[in-house]
Amino acid sequence: MDQNKSSTKEYRQIISCILDVGELLLKNGAEVMRVEDTITRLCDAYGFSSSDVLTITSSILLTAVAPDGDIITQTRRIKSRSTDLSLVGRVNALSREIAANPMPSDKFTNMLQEAQNDKVYSRRTIFITYGFVSAIFAVFFGGDFVDGIAAFISGLILYIVQQLGGKLRMNSTLLNTLCSAITAFVIVVLLHIGIGHHSDKIMIGNIMLLIPGLALTTSLRDLINGDTISGLLGLFEAVIKAIAIAIGSALVLQGLGV
């Protein structure tokens, strides 16, 4: 009887670990299908006789029947997302490893912790990259070299505003509006002192860093793939974000008459 209880507890822990894997994947930019596949694969590896998983962009729901007959349901709510493809790669490799030879839950937890100890770029590198990416896309969308320089400067300022806003735990929609408004203001000032020629090209260069073009595309893919709820959620998030960004820049650019 006692042993039975401990095995039930162990299975619950394992389900929790499997959901951790799913959460890490979903949070860091993996697509819905991959998350569901991974969770199902892991459940199979641990000998759960059936597993039903529903993943949408904001939550994961998993019900599985343990080998001892216990039915376990757990849910995860995903609130914030960012893109860390390195972490997705490592968690994915780890999940394959565990599916090949399942291990007890405490070891599983430790390995997940290790996988999260990530090599990340320093803030300075990201700061400079923001500048370069802005400049590159300003030129890509048809701006000239001087527009690139203007985009570089405003891209750096965009990063500072974004970081400060993040520290203040600002509402993310509002933060996007603020970021694009301040960037637009910086561009107006730069144009005024003679750096840059096309305000729209410079603005697009900066906005490529904020605008949810990728989210829009992937949500459409989800819709066509049959993950309708995820697709609609992604689409609406993208549209709201796009409107927030456009309001910020349009207010400033039109308010100052550029």
Place this chain on the structure above:
Amino acid sequence: MFDMFIEVLMAGLGSAGFAYLFNVHGKKIAWTGIGGALSWLVYLIVMQMSGDLFVALFAATLSIVVASEILARVIKIPVIMMLVPMLIPLVPGGTLFYSMQALISGKNLQFIGYVQSLALQAAAIAVGMIVGTAIMGNFFTFYYRAKAQKISQKITEQS
């Protein structure tokens, strides 16, 4: 011609830059850069040949899906690690911005035009991704099956 060269170069650099932001490390950054440049090269060539935005974007997406699926298997990483940064130059960020600007400044006719173009572009990329993934999935299934058959044949011959 020079403009096109600059665009291709910037697409490559842009993809590589986004690879940094998505925390990709090492040689993989160079690969994403090459993929990004490839995508825009294919886009420009097909655009010249067909003159159709949908076809051009579809072909460009297909080319990088194929490239990233093969690369991912060669260097043993998940496909999205290559695909997501490579997609960035194709993503309709510019059109999205112009459409929202038109919406806010009340230019309704322009807004409708931009939204139409936006839907078309996003759909072209999405369909390209789905078709590419399906083709490559089938291709690799056959490839691995053929490989497994060869190995099993060898074993039976030896025994």
